[in-house]
Amino acid sequence: MSGSTQAVANTSKDLNMVEKVPFFNYPVLYTKEREKYLEIMDDVLSRGAFIMQKDLEEFESSLVDFTGIKHALGVADCTNGLAIGLRACGIGPGDEVIVPSHTFIASPGSVKLVGATPVLADIGDDCMLDAASVETRITSKTKAIMPVQVNGRCCDMDAMRDVADRHGLMIVEDAAQALGAKYKGTCAGGFGKFGAISFYPAKTLGCFGDGGACVTNDDEIERKMAIQRDHGRYDSDELEDWGTNCRLDNMQAALLNYKMGQYEQEINRRREIARRYQDAFEEISDLTLPIGPNDDPDRFDIFQNYELQADRRDELREYLSEHNIGTLIQWSGRAVHQWKNLGLGTNDLPRTEEFFKKCFLLPMNTLLTDAEVDKVIHTVRTFYGV
Ligand SMILES: *Cc1c(COP(=O)(O)O)cnc(C)c1O
DSSP, X not given: OHHHHHHHHHTHHHHTTOOOBOSOOHHHHHHTTHHHHHHHHHHHHHTTOOBSOHHHHHHHHHHHHHHOOSEEEEESOHHHHHHHHHHHTTOOTTOEEEEESSSOTHHHHHHXXXXXXXXXXXXXXXXXXXXXXXXXXXXXXEEEEOOXXXXXXXXXXXXXXXXXXXXXXXXXXEOTTOTTOEETTEXXXXXXXXXXXXXXXTSSSOOSSOOEEEEESOHHHHHHHHHHHBTTBSSSSSBOSOOOBOBOBHHHHHHHHHHHTTHHHHHHHHHHHHHHHHHHHTTOTTEEOOOOTTSOTTEEOXXXXXXXXXXXXXXXXXXXXXXXXXXXXXXXXOOXXXXXXXXXXXXXXHHHHHHHHHEEEEOOSTTOOHHHHHHHHHHHHHHTTO
16 A cells, blocks of 8 residues: 555656646557558558458468467458357347346347347446346247357356356357456357457457457358358358358558457456556445456456446546546446437346446556656546545
């Protein structure tokens, strides 16, 4: 504790120089390496390599090497990636898929996209999809469980696997936020039939627009997803089946492949920032912190987000905002069942309801400087008078 106070004191000179800590600085995503990105774009565009070229294949190989998952397919975005994966698993009208209510609308949205029905389950002590709650939602129509590896952390996948096996269900993963997150050594996306990852700009590996990937260890599912992705084609002009267009742009793939070279370092930086938040806030009883990096031997978290809970959340957010520090409540502040126009209302999600009264995100990304992190820490501590 005295250590973190010391760290704050040492940087008070820098603190005065930081005027603003935006929640996410979109232009800097590009400007920090403008020259390099322009060089890559010029190369790709000059080759006329727009769709399904070697850059995409190289990026897919990088994903396979990095995750240890057998197949990776670049897709247009994670939402449509989830949909082609669900279709590859044979999920459609009449089927139910269990998803957490603490997720982005895209998870249940992908289930709707294939004509199936999303069924919402609650979170557990770890604020992740709870296997016990999942089990209470199973009916004769249930086909799959969709754990969401939210904030770059994996759910309790042993518990999820146990429920799935006992009821003969598939696991399909929304790993949008979790490229490189691990549970007992296995990377997110590698636990069930398939997983989908997002390269939305603010994600841990962000591209300059929309992008995603589907990963799987299953050869048959890989084939079916690839057919879906490219109008029914697999490795020739022959049409294997009906498909759609869900391809990742080759230029985005080239940029992403370059960024993959720095990705491990970026995850380490995120974990370092999380550690500093953790050490600085752990004495504040109003706050409930996420589990810190290295505090759970079963997991390797990549901290897509630093999501915490505060009893005095709204006051704290206002104070931070007055001091030019951006914060965010995920999913526009609402769990899936709280969107009244979508008709997924249920009164039986007490943990999720409680969580959404207190949860919010502090700035967490690799564009943050040490001085900016210090400013966030200092301002939160000042609010609580510690
Ligand atoms: C970002 C996100 C998605 C959607 O990803 P897109 O690539 O934008 O389609 C899905 N699920 C979760 C949990 C996400 O955070």
